[in-house]
Every structure is written in structure tokens, then in C-alpha cells.
Amino acid sequence: MLAVVPPPVTVRVPAKVNLHLAVGNLRADGYHDMVTIFQALSLHDDVTVAVADDPGVEVRGEGADSVPTGPENLAWKAVQALAAHVGRDPEDPKVRVVIRKNIPVAGGMAGGSADAAAALVGLASLWKLEIGRDELATLARGLGADVPFALYGGTALGTDRGDQIVPVLARHPFHWVIAFDKGGLSTPEVFVELDRLRADGNPPRVGAAEAVLEGLASGDPRQLALLLGNDLQAAAVSLRPNLRRTLRAGVNAGALAGMVSGSGPTCAFLCTDADSAVRVAAELAGAGVCRTVRVAQGPMPGARVVASEEAPRPVPPEVHA
Ligand SMILES: C[C@@](CO)(OP(=O)(O)O)[C@H](O)COP(=O)(O)OP(=O)(O)OC[C@H]1O[C@@H](n2ccc(N)nc2=O)[C@H](O)[C@@H]1O
Ligand SMILES: Nc1ncnc2c1ncn2[C@@H]1O[C@H](COP(=O)(O)OP(=O)(O)O)[C@@H](O)[C@H]1O
Numbered sequence: 001m002l003a004v005v006p007p008p009v010t011v012r013v014p015a016k017v018n019l020h021l022a023v024g025n026l027r028a029d030g031y032h033d034m035v036t037i038f039q040a041l042s043l044h045d046d047v048t049v050a051v052a053d054d055p056g057v058e059v060r061g062e063g064a065d066s067v068p069t070g071p072e073n074l075a076w077k078a079v080q081a082l083a084a085h086v087g088r089d090p091e092d093p094k095v096r097v098v099i100r101k102n103i104p105v106a107g108g109m110a111g112g113s114a115d116a117a118a119a120l121v122g123l124a125s126l127w128k129l130e131i132g133r134d135e136l137a138t139l140a141r142g143l144g145a146d147v148p149f150a151l152y153g154g155t156a157l158g159t160d161r162g163d164q165i166v167p168v169l170a171r172h173p174f175h176w177v178i179a180f181d182k183g184g185l186s187t188p189e190v191f192v193e194l195d196r197l198r199a200d201g202n203p204p205r206v207g208a209a210e211a212v213l214e215g216l217a218s219g220d221p222r223q224l225a226l227l228l229g230n231d232l233q234a235a236a237v238s239l240r241p242n243l244r245r246t247l248r249a250g251v252n253a254g255a256l257a258g259m260v261s262g263s264g265p266t267c268a269f270l271c272t273d274a275d276s277a278v279r280v281a282a283e284l285a286g287a288g289v290c291r292t293v294r295v296a297q298g299p300m301p302g303a304r305v306v307a308s309e310e311a312p313r314p315v316p317p318e319v320h321a
Pocket of ligand 1: 018030031032033034036107108109110111113143144145146147160161162187188191261262263264
């Protein structure tokens with residue numbers, strides 16, 4: 001009898017911005033204590049998993065050239081972790097992963113983590129596993145601090161390494177402009193730079209997360225704009241001084257506030273509404289301070305299987321006259 005091969009599964013997974021990011025002390029495990037508030041945005045990667053005899057990873061789209069396709073790819077690590085967890089052979093999981101990237105690579109928007117979360121959700125569906133989000137989150141935690149949030153999406157508080165996730169009330173959509181920088185920044189290097197700045201002086205520290213939670217609940221972007229903060233910003237700007245110009249240009253273009261997203265170098269600008277975001281994006285793109293500008297809104301759902309009509313279609317071959 002012929003075995004039935006299940007159809008490929010495509011998962012859409014959002015980028016994140018940290019509305020609040022408080023970094024505590026360096027711990028013995030090499031991580032810093034962290035309190036952060038994540039918001040998932042309408043900037044996403046699509047990850048397709050399929051049963052295949054030629055296992056591996058393919059990456060297309062934004063920054064694809066700088067993403068590893070071997071065992072270091074975070075989505076592949078997720079495949080291996082889930083295979084081991086359910087008693088399949090992690091060295092021969094018979095799965096092919098295709099990642100279509102829109103999230104900037106090494107940009108502080110957790111694109112690699114998003115792909116890992118998407119691979120977990122996609123495989124759970126492909127392999128018809130009885131496995132809940134919380135069990136996937138335990139696996140996700142082993143892959144990286146940002147991976148659990150990408151499973152849940154929405155707006156959430158992250159504590160411990162930023163990987164213990166509790167959903168947060170955010171009643172209204174918020175409108176963002178996202179500025180991609182040229183090239184990425186290494187997350188560990190940004191943390192090392194923050195420790196260096198703290199050893200030498202007193203870089204600014206964000207206030208309490210509670211005020212940001214109230215700002216979110218109010219739904220008023222003007223209130224929230226006053227409360228955004230990121231302890232890693234000083235370190236990212238120290239490594240990439242040009243970000244100062246980008247941050248200034250976004251506010252001059254009419255954004256309510258601008259900040260470095262996570263470890264950077266992407267900058268995120270909160271705007272009054274959708275129309276204002278489009279105007280700010282156009283003016284920022286004209287200012288020539290960054291590589292690419294996008295508008296986005298949040299909160300968005302976490303990694304979710306998309307129906308085949310929504311899944312990206314194969315790119316038709318180029319036609320030359
Ligand atoms: C900083 C944040 C903010 O959301 O993300 P990005 O802005 O880079 O996307 C995250 O904490 C990054 O999460 P993720 O990228 O998954 O980090 P991991 O792979 O687990 O860790 C990479 C390295 O970052 C440092 N790290 C990360 C998290 C944390 N709480 N303390 C740390 O010191 C450590 O040096 C660690 O070895
Ligand atoms: N699927 C993936 N997508 C992007 N980067 C990946 C992936 N897998 C591994 N990486 C590596 O992880 C590094 C951090 O990537 P990313 O998650 O995009 O950035 P950040 O941690 O700043 O949010 C990249 O430099 C890349 O080498």
C-alpha cells in the first residue's frame with residue numbers, strides 16, 4: 001500500500017519590537033536578567049515545512065544571503081529539537097524547510113527566533129502531534145530567549161531571560177514605521193557593549209514596566225510614546241553612531257517617538273495613526289538615513305498555520321523578451 005504524504009504546511013510568524021526593555025545584571029549562565037514588553041508586528045516571515053527525502057533549509061527574500069542554511073539555522077535547530085522530543089531521528093528528520101524572509105536579519109526584530117517558532121508550529125501540524133503551545137514554549141526556550149514570544153505573539157511581558165511570557169492587555173492597534181539599517185548587529189556584542197558602558201559610567205536606564213502597561217491599556221499612542229524605553233539602545237548607538245541620525249530623522253518626520261528595536265540596528269517609530277505612519281515612512285525614506293523603510297501595525301498573532309490560499313505562491317520563472 002502507498003503511504004500518503006501529508007501536504008506541506010506554511011506558518012506565518014511576526015517580527016517583534018520591545019516597547020520596554022530593562023536589562024539587569026549579567027548572570028553566571030551568560031545571560032542578563034531582563035524585563036521586557038514585546039509587541040508582535042505585521043512584518044512577517046513565512047516558513048514552509050514539507051516531508052522530503054532531501055532534508056535541509058532554503059532561505060529566500062530579505063537578507064537571505066546572510067542566513068546560514070546548515071545546522072546553525074535556528075529553524076533547523078527547532079526541527080531537530082522537536083524531532084528528538086517526539087522520538088524521531090533528529091539527524092534524519094526527513095523534512096525540508098523553506099523560509100521566505102521579510103524580517104531584517106540580525107536586526108533586533110527576532111527574525112531567526114521567529115523562524116524557529118514557525119518551524120515548531122509547522123511541524124506539530126505536519127506530524128499531527130498532540131502538543132500544546134506551552135509544551136512548544138518549553139522547547140522554544142532551549143532554542144533562544146526570543147523564541148517563546150514568537151509562539152504567542154500579541155503583546156506580552158517577558159521576564160527571567162525575557163523568555164517567561166505572560167500576555168498583556170493592548171486594546172487598540174498601534175502604528176509603526178520601521179527603519180532597516182545597512183547590515184546587522186550581533187546580539188551578544190550589544191550586551192557586551194552595554195556591560196562595558198555600565199562599567200565605565202551610567203548609561204540611561206528605563207523606568208518601571210508598570211507605566212508602559214498602563215500606556216498600552218489606555219490605547220493612546222501619545223501616552224505610550226512617552227514611556228517607550230530600551231536599555232540596549234545606548235549600546236547599539238555606541239556601536240552604530242549613525243543610528244542617532246535615523247532616530248532624529250523619524251521624529252522630525254512626525255513620529256511620536258523613536259527607539260532602537262531590541263539589540264538593533266533596526267529603529268522603530270510609533271505614530272499617531274495609520275495615515276501618519278505612511279507620511280512618516282515616505283519622509284524618512286527620502287531622508288537617506290537608512291536602507292529600507294516599512295510601515296507596520298501591532299499587535300499581531302504569533303506563529304500560525306496559514307490556509308493554502310494565503311500561503312505564498314511559488315515565484316514564476318523570469319521571462320526575458
Ligand atoms: C535582545 C533581544 C530582546 O528581545 O532580542 P534581539 O533584539 O536581539 O532580537 C533578546 O533578549 C535576545 O534574544 P535571542 O536572540 O533569542 O538571544 P539568545 O540567542 O538566547 O542569546 C544570545 C546572546 O544574547 C545575550 N543575552 C540574551 C538575552 C538575555 N536575557 N541576556 C543576554 O545576555 C547573551 O550573550 C546570549 O548568549
Ligand atoms: N532562520 C534564520 N533567520 C535569520 N537569521 C538566522 C536564522 N538562523 C540563524 N540565524 C543567525 O542568527 C543571527 C541573528 O539573527 P536574527 O534573529 O535575525 O537577529 P536578532 O537576534 O538581532 O533579532 C543572524 O546573524 C544569523 O546568522
